[in-house]
Amino acid sequence: MKMLLWRAVALPGNIDQVEQFVNTDLLRFFRARPGCLGMTFFQSGHQLQILSYWSLLQPALEMAQCDELFQLFAYMQSQQWLLTFTPAELTEINGGFVTDCALQSMQALHA
Numbered sequence: 030m031k032m033l034l035w036r037a038v039a040l041p042g043n044i045d046q047v048e049q050f051v052n053t054d055l056l057r058f059f060r061a062r063p064g065c066l067g068m069t070f071f072q073s074g075h076q077l078q079i080l081s082y083w084s085l086l087q088p089a090l091e092m093a094q095c096d097e098l099f100q101l102f103a104y105m106q107s108q109q110w111l112l113t114f115t116p117a118e119l120t121e122i123n124g125g126f127v128t129d130c131a132l133q134s135m136q137a138l139h140a
Contacts, residue, residue: 030066030122031083033093037102037114039075047077047110055079055101064088069135075112082122093117 039047051070059068059081066082083089092098093116105111 031086031089032120032122033081033083033089033117034120035079035102035114035117037077037079037105038112039072039077040109040112041075043108043110044072044075046108047105048072050105050110051077051079058098058101062088062092065092077111089119093119 037047048070055070056068059065064083064085065088066084068079068081071078071080081089081092083092102111102114106114
């Protein structure tokens with residue numbers, strides 16, 4: 030499985046707006062992309078990470094260079110929600126596990 034990781038820094042006082050946008054508009058954007066298996070959002074203080082999961086390399090590479098996604102990040106910057114964001118890093122899952130309980134917890138976030 031391929032993964033794309035974007036990193037961003039939220040401006041102080043704007044994490045709620047970023048979280049709302051990521052968990053609605055950005056989530057819908059990723060769900061509509063062919064080949065996307067899922068997306069998760071991580072936050073620690075002002076540091077943000079968005080991780081997407083892909084079945085095939087080509088759709089992942091296309092997403093890493095997707096103008097529409099860059100426009101969504103640029104929109105967040107124009108709203109002064111984000112200080113910075115970095116282009117995607119491509120990586121691959123080579124082992125590990127996820128329990129059914131963890132999957133259910135993730136699904137409950139967007140039910």
